[in-house]
Amino acid sequence: MTGATPSSRTLRLWYVLMGAGGFLFGLVADRRPFGGDVFAHPLVIYFILVTFGLIALRVVRKQPVPEIIPERAMLLGFAFGLVLFLGGNFIAAHILR
Numbered sequence: 001m002t003g004a005t006p007s008s009r010t011l012r013l014w015y016v017l018m019g020a021g022g023f024l025f026g027l028v029a030d031r032r033p034f035g036g037d038v039f040a041h042p043l044v045i046y047f048i049l050v051t052f053g054l055i056a057l058r059v060v061r062k063q064p065v066p067e068i069i070p071e072r073a074m075l076l077g078f079a080f081g082l083v084l085f086l087g088g089n090f091i092a093a094h095i096l097r
Helices: 008-027 042-061 071-095
Strands: none
Touching: 008 042, 008 071, 042 071
């Protein structure tokens, strides 16, 4: 890292997007909207979209992603998205039925 610290606004946006995306994908996971294949599971599609989003961020900002979002915050965002995916899936499977 070159000494530049990421802004709290950037980190807040990262966590909100990861959480909201994970929760929304979890809500539709039981319906399997992308097909029945393993690679079409909503959790896999969610993380593929996150990957493409990070690649796009890299291209647009023209600097390495860890300078924008530190590795620890990235891993916490992934974990936060996964937990909220499971929460959304639980709500869709047990409460909304």
